[in-house]
Amino acid sequence: MKKKLRVGIIGRTESLYHTAKLIVNNPNFEIVHFITSKEAPEYTKKASDFEQLANDHNVPFINSPKIYEDHKKIIKSSNPDIGISMNYTSIIDSSIINIYKMGILNAHGGDLPKYRGNACQAWAILNGEKKIGLCVHKMVGGELDSGDIITRKYFDIDFNTKITQVMAWILLNTPQLFYEAIMKLSTNPSYILEKQSTNTNKISRCFPLNPKDGLIKWSKSNYEILRLINAHNKPYSGAFSFIKDKKIIIWDAELSFYSHSIYAVPGQITEIKRIGEISYVEVACGEGILKIKKIEIDRKIISPDKYIKSIRSRFI
Known part of the structure; x- marks a missing residue:
């Protein structure tokens, strides 16, 4: 045996x-x-x-x-x-x-x-x-x-x-x-x-990453920011930014590009869109645009258009 x-x-x-x-x-x-x-x-x-x-x-x-x-x-x-x-x-x-x-x-x-x-x-x-x-x-x-x-x-x-x-x-x-x-x-x-x-x-x-490392620097390219969001995703605490003093965790995003030139400070909301059940906001980055599809505020996960209502808003 x-x-x-x-x-x-x-x-x-x-x-x-x-x-x-x-x-x-x-x-x-x-x-x-x-x-x-x-x-x-x-x-x-x-x-x-x-x-x-x-x-x-x-x-x-x-x-x-x-x-x-x-x-x-x-x-x-x-x-x-x-x-x-x-x-x-x-x-x-x-x-x-x-x-x-x-x-x-x-x-x-x-x-x-x-x-x-x-x-x-x-x-x-x-x-x-x-x-x-x-x-x-x-x-x-x-x-x-x-x-x-x-x-x-x-x-x-x-x-x-x-x-x-x-x-x-x-x-x-x-x-x-x-x-x-x-x-x-x-x-x-x-x-x-x-x-x-x-x-x-x-x-x-x-070396280790900690929750503070998830802070988004909008001066980076949309590729870099998307990778940050994906690297800090669940089960971790998430990549985040602020609009005024409100912390916003971004859970789902994708790359976006415009066929025309834009002039915007990185972090600027450039578009708010809802088509049927699909909604998103777009944000100017140091290079390219990031389409944000799902966020968390005050422990509630929502579509971004539920909170972001104006293109005068800006992530900081």
């Missing part, structure tokens, strides 16, 4: 939760511990959900922002073959990775090694990339998103792609990509798809 692969779960997110659910129901694998920490505000699965899974399967559960010495003893006692990790709150060092006979795999929502670090999907949208990568790679102690790539998949994007769509794609594909990776390694422990380049010209580090 084939020995079950003993798997440790480390991290957060609904993607990791669904991966654990996939593995726990597979007769080839056995989950031997869960390690998690406090969830981010946008996560739909909480530490308590991972705790419930651990309780259901009678395995150790650790809720901590960092893995300490007493936690290492618990990990060792569970005798894991391999770990799978996603969005844990601290970098995992070699002394922890080495407890796992086959190391620890990490799922990373970025095209490695070009996009390492935080908010990689948002940065890829902001930078106008044509695709976003999802990689499962081996972790290297004390390093961020380095190590050999085991499995990888791409999602094609353009200037209309919202991060909402990207996150849904990652949620759908992460469990299967993790599963493929551990299946490959269970039959060939030395398998790799690709070694990450050590050429610094091919490596980038992404």
